[in-house]
Amino acid sequence: MGNQEFINKCKENLVELYNSRSGPxxxxxxxxxxxxxxxxxxxxxxxxxxxxxxxGDGLYFEVTFNGDKxxxxxxxxxxxxxxxxxxx
Numbered sequence: 001m002g003n004q005e006f007i008n009k010c011k012e013n014l015v016e017l018y019n020s021r022s023g024p025x026x027x028x029x030x031x032x033x034x035x036x037x038x039x040x041x042x043x044x045x046x047x048x049x050x051x052x053x054x055x056g057d058g059l060y061f062e063v064t065f066n067g068d069k070x071x072x073x074x075x076x077x078x079x080x081x082x083x084x085x086x087x088x
Contacts, residue, residue, distance in 0.1 A: 001065060006046040007036055010063045013072060014050065018059075027054060044068060 001009075011031040019028045029052060037049040037060075044067025051060050058079035065072050 001046060001067065003039060003041060003046070006041070006065060007039070007048065009065075009072070010034075010036075010048055010050060010061075013074070014061055014063070017074065018052075029054065 008031075011034050014034055015029055015031055022028070033052050033054060034050050035053060037051055039048045040046070046063075046065040046067070048063045049060065050063065060077040060079065062075040062077070063072060064075075
């Protein structure tokens with residue numbers, strides 16, 4: 001699977017997952033609300049890290065495509081804190 005096809009499938013699946021799991025009053029997203037942070041392809045496998053541009057959302061998605069099994073795996077992370085430590 002090429003990079004652009006992989007990105008499109010990631011976004012389509014994430015929109016469906018996000019909207020189906022959010023509450024009835026939550027903002028629904030579309031593909032334009034998602035952006036790719038990092039992307040790689042190794043042999044038949046793809047991996048991407050995506051996030052949303054929704055203020056206060058703090059969600060981060062890791063998507064892996066297993067080319068051997070033709071399966072997508074989605075891991076969802078939520079930012080808890082941002083800590084700054086100044087070096088000496």
